Structures are given as structure tokens and as C-alpha cells.
Amino acid sequence: MPALKKIALTVTSAILLSGLVLSPASAADKDKSDDKQPKPPATMSSLGGERLGKPGTQVALGPGAPVLPKGLTGRSWIVADAEKGDVLAAHNAHWRLPPASTMKMLFADTLLPALQPTTLTHKVTDSDLAAVGEGSSLVGIKEDHTYTVHDLWLGVFLRSGNDAVHVLAQMYGGMPQAVSAMQKHAEELQALDTKVVSPDGYDAPGQVSSAYDLTLIARSGMQKKDFREYAATASADFPGEKKKGKKRETFEIQNTNRLITGGIGVDPYKGIAGVKNGYTTHAGNTFTGIAERNGRVLLVTVMNPSQEESHAVYKEAAKLLDWGFAASGKVTPVGELVPPKSIDTGSGTTTGGKGAQPAAGADQGSGGQAEAAHASAAGGSSGVGIALAVVGGVLVVLAGGVFLVNRRWPLRLPRR
Template sequence: MGGARLGLPGTQVELARGVPVLPEDVTARSWIVADAESGEVLAAHNAHWRLAPASTLKMLFADTVLPKFPGTAKHKVAPSDLAGVGAGSSMVGIKENETYTVHDLWLGVFLRSGNDAVHVLSAMNGGVEKTVAEMNEHAEELQALDTHAVSPDGYDAAGQVSSAYDLTLIARSGLQKKDFREYCSTVTAKFPGETKKNKKGETVRESFEIQNTNRLLTGDYDISQYQGIAGVKNGNTTEAGATFTGVAERDGRVLLVTVMHPEKAGHNEVYKETARLFDWGFQAAGKVRPVGELVPPRSATGASPRPGAGASGEAGGTGQGGAAGTEPVASAPAADGSDGMGVALAVTGGLLALLAGGAWLVNRRWPLPDLARRRP
């Protein structure tokens, strides 16, 4: 998929006069830098290597399930909903017999990478087995053919793989959905806690703050918030190591970068290597000759599914679970320092939306909401 060079091992790039050299200190086993608008792959390293994806697989889960439930829908969690959550999983803190909105659950998925939230949404969707089958069908529709899901949350499982190329395709599809864009760009939010009795004997349910674990979005003691970053998803497991797919905008250019399993041990290394590749991509974009492309979904090309594969047909639609009318969440300030009037990120038709009418549109903008304000 995407061109013969992307199937070759090692680094693929076409340097020319005026194009900066790739950063030397990128140790990831696999990575890709792509223009989200045109779909051009600017450079890649082992782009189609099939590796454990960790929680970046939640992007496929979200792109598959998000359109099915409005954000205002409510669900009371049964004990069976949380069955099968892997030991040591990242959790947002969902409690049995408590009621949550779908909006709450998606915040738990995107901000805290909560496997408990993923399993509750899977239960709402008919169960884990059905959800995983739909995820694999949707991956086929997106032509993410290196991807095979076994668990909906990315928890290590035998045979569960994806690639830097596929995760970039999946992120590009998800970013077409307004609610997906809002959730993945949210920095902090309030999450419902457990119902208890206070000192007065009154039944109360307080909330607690959750923060996005994407360190390019929030910053950390050893890494700054990346200017223009607007999501999408990070992951880390024993088998996968650290994985990350990010989208960022600078001077009207929107790039997608995926980094899988840096070999260098170090705190926040996956984010540091992603930031270096973003920096290179913004300098090289428009100057470097592409080495491949991000392909559109099968339904946009008229291609038939592979034998035995389904097609979810959800590559384009916008989910119904948007954050409109919900409790405000905190976000980073504006790139221009205007403290609230910042520039909304435009993810353009190179994001190629497959709309209800079936048209695959090129050069159509998909702006992130004001939650994506950034400071220099």
C-alpha cells in the first residue's frame, strides 16, 4: 500500500538541494512523516513493519465505534462490562453500577487511555468479540492491511499488529470526525467519580480531573508542549514499547507523524523523536519529493474487499457523540498568545472525507474546534 518504496526496509527519503537531512537521533524501529492534506509520504523508515501497536490501536476502535452512539447517551455499568480488562491496564476509574454518558467514556478513552472505558463501550456495542470483528472490517475498508486487532484496547495479545503506515491511515480517517478531533485535542476534563454519602448523609457524586497522557499536548518536565499539536494517540506496553501518532499544524501545513518503539531508553523518548520528525517535516514539506502516499479507503476507489473481508463503510461519516453542550474542558492557549482567540487547526482534504453521499473530497478542510488552541 502507498507505493513500492514504502515496502522496502530501512529509511526511504528523496533529499534534494535545500532539503534538510533527517535527524540522526531517531531510534524508532518504524516511523513515517506524511502530509495530512495531500497524503504524500515525505519520509519513512520500515513503514510497513508489523509491530504491536499498544494503545494507538484505540484510534481504530474510536474510528469504528464513535459514530454509533450520541455523546448524551447514558449507560449503567454492569460488572460484566469490565470483564476481560487486562491486568495492569491503564484505567480512567470507572465503577460498577455507576452511570456514565458516552461523552464521559470517550474522554476516558482519549485522555487516560482507559481500557475500562473501552470495554464498557464495547459492551454497549454488542461485546468485545463483535467490536473486534468490526474493527478488522474497518481496517480492511481503510486499506490498513498490516493491521489485525485481537483486543479493542491495544492490550498485548498474540497476533495483534499494526504498522506506522496503517496507524497514520487510521488517524487520518478518525480526524475527519468532529468528535474524534475534539476528544483527541482535549487537554483536561472532569470525570464522574463514585456515588457516596457525605458527612451530612446526603448522596453525592463528585467529579475528578483527568489529564491527557499525550506529552506533546500537555508538556512534561523534560519536554515542552509542541506548537500546533492537536492529538492524536499514544501507547505503551511491554511488547510494543512506546508508540505514538500525532497531528500538528504550522503555517497552514498539517502533518501526521507515527513513531513505533524507539530503541533508545529514555523518559518521553517517543515524544522527543516525534517532535524531531515534525520539525524536519515542516522544514522539508514542499521541497522533498514524496516516497509514497496515504491511500484512500476501498469504497472511494471502487475496490472490492479482499476475500473474507468486510467493509464497514464508516471511513467518512461524522460521529454523533460530539462534545457540544457538555461541561467545558481546559485546553492549551493560542499559538499567537491571544489567550482564547487562537487559530483552529485545519485538517484538510487531504484528509479526504468519504461523506454520506459517497464522494471522496480532496482539499476540503476539517478544522479542529477551539479546544486546539496553542501557544508558541
């Protein structure tokens, strides 16, 4: 056999042998890597529908329905019709995961009726802020300074300020009282995956929620006029530090929800109306959003997507909203957003359809205290700074440049 041919055969054999040796090792490494990723429980709550209790993606495409977006990495997500309550698609919907600052939605939905954004003021003490966790997101509240309840709610919704949460909780009666009230309200909403430990969403052992629960909570919060206005506000003036002999100045705070304000690689989402974003080391990024387009109102929640892509939580939420609007009416719902325990949907009629949220606390609030907040770019074609109170047919311009779309919210609910 010619020497050149022998060399060629030897090289070929070596390549084949190395492939046999290396390929299984590579596969094993991949499996080992996959094993490190958390897996959803084999069985989860089936509240809202049997398919919602199954791990993996649940969707039932009909004729002409678009396929789900590619590259979704969220450990858990859900897309639902905010008015009818239909769950259009979901992925590990009941997986109990750390919620980060999306827990503030439950805080606001629970405490807003008791702490109305009126002219009531509170002088902050050292003890009010003593338990704020290290590394917390802050709006910049100072001890020995006075703030209105309206100021504090702006701090909660726009800057996700844990300092504002702690002050409001103290005004409510203390952190334990706030946690207890939140847990009770979660149970009333049937957000049964949710365990409240810290009302600001700061990482705490045992604190969990789910994409399903956060969607229920957001839907309930949007029943309240003040909640809708705060959640949709792009920017506002916040009281600064009082300096001796000088008039107290203000500084601008901007909503950390990038689908409202845009920036750093994220475009404002057309029709966005809130609701809340969050991040902690343990939870990763979390987000619940609500948007209106062509007469439909959708809710989306995404929990802990891949950290490899910058701001993936917003990008994946936007993709899911786009899909939901395109798929509405072309998919069979895989579940529903259940009503609160106190609501009977078996009798009477409702414009909101099945799964409508409670009238208890519905549209409560001073109705307009958030009007003083102003949108930072209300005139832009991108929709930045346009606050949608989801549910309306007419745009109403309020004093501070905040726009409200008045549709059919709060939803009308059946009674026994």
C-alpha cells in the first residue's frame, strides 16, 4: 500500500476514534450542565385548569394561529386575556419561584385602600427604615423628612423603592401586620402559590409566588383607579432633601419598567399600561405587564429568563404580548384566571366574562391624586409616557400629562 494512502487511513481512523471517544464525553458534559438547571416540579397546582399544572409549555393552536416565539428562556411565563380571564398559553404557570419586586403589586393592591394617596403626611423616623435590606432599590427617602402618602406610592411604583414600602408598612401598623394582610389578600384572590415574607420582594427564605399568581394579583390591582394611574406613570417629581434656610427642592424619578420608558436596548411597548418589574440575585428578573391593542387587553408575566441576553425579561414579555394579540381568537384557552373566593361566577352576567376580579376594593382611591405625576415624553410616537388605565375607548388628558384609556374597568362582577 502506498505510504501516502497509509498515512491518510491512519489520520482518518484517528479522527473516527477520537469522535467515538469525545462525543459521549461531550454529551455527558451537556447532560451534566442541564442537570444544574432547576427543574419545575413534576406536579404543580392545577388551579385554573388541568393543563396549567403540567410542566412545560401549554398551548392549543387553532387554524391560522401563529406559533409561539422562538428562544423563550423564562423558567415560567403566562399570557392571558385580562378581561375574559382566558389563559392563551403558559409555561410552568404554577412553578413557585422568588418574585422579587413584583411582590410590590400585592403590597399595593392590599394596602392602597387603607393608605389612600390624599394629603396625609408622615415624618420619617430612623425606625421606619431600620429593616430595609442591604442593596435594596431606593427612591431616596430621608429620616426626619415629611412625605405625603402620594409621594410614597410614587416611590413604590416608579422607583420600586423598598424604603417607601417600609415607611408605608409602618404607617399601616408595622411589617408583620402588612405581611399578614398581604397573605390574607393573596388567599382571597386564590393566589395560593404565594407565600409572603417580605412585603417589598427582598429575597427572604420561603418567599415565593408564580406566574399564575402574579397575573391574578396584577389583574386585581388594575381594578383600582389609583393603582392603574401609578402603574402607568412614566415619571414624576419627588421631594428632595430639605436644606437649612432653603426651599425644599424636588428631583425627577422615572419608572423602572422599561416597556414604559424604553432605553438601554429596550423599546417602549405600544399600548403598555404597567405593571411591575423586579430583580434580585435569587429571583433573577421578573416582570408582569398589561397592554391594550385593538380592543383587547392582555396580561403577561415572565419569571427568571436567561441572564445571557441583556434585559431578556422585557424582550420576552414583548414577544409574548405580540404573539397574544396575534393569536387572540385563534387559540383554545389552556386555562383561566380564577375569580376570588368571595365572587360567585355561576349566576348573573358580567361584561368581564369568566374569572373577573373582585368588586371589593374595585376602583377605590381618591381618583386623581396620581394626576400630579407627569409623563416624561407624552408626545412621542413611541408611546413613552402614555399611561393607559386599560379599559377605555377615549383618551382623557389629566393635569400632569398622564393619559388614561377608560374602557370597561373595573370589571362588572356577578353577585349571589
